[in-house]
Amino acid sequence: MNGNIWVLASADSVAIATTLILAALGALFTERAGVLNLGIEGILLTSAISSFLVADSSGSIWLGLIVGSLVGALLAGIHAVLSVVLRANQIVAGLALVIFGTGLANFLGKPAEGKTVTTLIKPLSFGPLSDIPLIGPIVFRQDPITYASIVIAIVSSLYLFRSRPGLELRATGDDPATVDAQGLSVASIRIRYTLFGGLLVGLGGSWLMLAQSAAWHQAATTNGVGWIALALVVFAGWRPMRLIFGAILFGFTLQLPFTLQAEQITFIPSALMQMLPYLATLIALIALSRPSTRNKLGAPKSLGIPFVRDER
């Protein structure tokens, strides 16, 4: 029986990684364009509760996912206006978005307290493939959004490094003056990718709600996943492919406390066990910031710096 639990734990890690992949990809697109959006946690929460309310009242989880994603883009729009158009301090703007999003989500979530989603996003079944020991539950028993998130990450990688608009996006984050000299609008590119990033984060938040949590637990619904996603982008060196593996790794630390509890392994108190994902993220961040590794990571050079054209 013991082996079985660990297979399920690994399967859960892949599942839980879905939100991390989507949220971190959203942050990655935003940051590649040179905009730092620290508001991910607030966006996740607001889109989660929006998707819940829509799915609950319409009875359609897919409508919930769509509305949740759009709410994500909407909130990212606030950040885009503040940081790109009005050139506000992006760090403080992102934090304001977290606080606003948390308050808004809890306000909207009042009627949802104590309710559960009636129909959840269900894992797919691939017939006999899903029954293969070990691989079956991990690879062939996930839900459609989990598969989609991995596909989106792979396509994002191709887009970023193999396409013309991907090149323009990377250039906007590294050297906006050159992009501007090419006759492209830096502001428009930054706004577009900030919105698109918000859309992905919103999808991640909605999935977390409709496939994982199933009930609204206020801020504990996301429990800092947005911040882990931001660290994950650094961990992955702003590259989508590495992000998939990082997300599964962090996903493992996120679900481990629950597995250990289910296994009745209690030599570490459960409250302390819950520190694990944050501790792991912290250690990863510090380990990555040795000057020798930092240069290789490839942070966008103009990240967080508003672009102002030199007027002649």
Add this chain to the structure above:
Amino acid sequence: MRSPIRIVFEQRNETPKHLSVLVPLLSVVAALVVGALFLLATGYSPLETYSNMLSDGFTSSRGITDTLGLSTVLICTGISAAFAFQMNLYNIGGEGQLYLGMIGGAWVGLAIGDRLPTFVMIPIVLLVGSLAGALWILLPAFVRSRLGTSEIVTTLLLTYIAASLVKHFVYSPGSFFVTKNSAFPQGRLVPDSASLSGIGNTSLYPSFFLVILIAIVLFWVVKKTEYGYRIQVISDSPRAAHYAGINANRTTMSVMLISGALSGLGGAVLIVGPFGRLDPGIILLGYGYAGIVIAALARNNFSAIIVSGILFAGLRSGGDKLQISTDTPIHIGVMLQGAILLFALGGEAFRRYHIHAVRTERATQ
């Protein structure tokens, strides 16, 4: 075809005085309008909600003392955030440092409170709480000054770790912090020698005046001392600071530690004041996060933080009482807090730039 309109941002050399007052004021009004829209959409009366918040937060005598009492901890976290922010160090983990201040204060109060008189014990609790807050930022401060690791995410991750620590100390069986043989886990009250009593039976504690004093002293330190001047130079131009022989690493370290200590003080103030015990309920209150908003709205000016701290305390305490009186979700207070900051940030642009639209001539296209 019409000629396109371009929006031009012209950097102001001098900010007109009236805008410095008008921008924060209009931000509050705009946020209240947004809040009203949400209230209307969800079926509550904005007018009734706001007038209740106003009377519960500011205009009733009970409301005023509650607000000033709550502002004590909010001013602590506000000056904590501002002290770091002014040097472009974004310590956003004040929330976790506040938890540690509570843990440290409760620990020392429970450990030696029985043996010492009040006038010795109160300073000890406040001091140990501050030290615990500083301890919680030690690692982010160290890696920031030595390795350049961004303090933003590290301080925040430590907040989640601190929250687990609080839960552990309250919910683990036989913990030093809880009442033995109690039906449900609850923090043990610190002895009388480690707690102050409210002024005239209100929730306003003498610690309020201490915190105001600290805010004023910090204002003076930043404006008038050599240390404050060093902070100014580093934040304006790290290069210039380097050439002037200023040790930026050491200043970074000390500024972050002081910032952590101030949030820790906020936690200790709760121990000698309204809470009196380690209470996991603190995790839901977000006093540390509110400090960020308060500091940003006051634009890191320590005397302005006293004002914005009291304003936000009123907003919060008015909002918190709503649920009891009218069943409006209390979270409207936090939401308004975020909205005010968003509008204030947007308004900054109008303070810093002269923004106007120009119709560009087609010939120059």
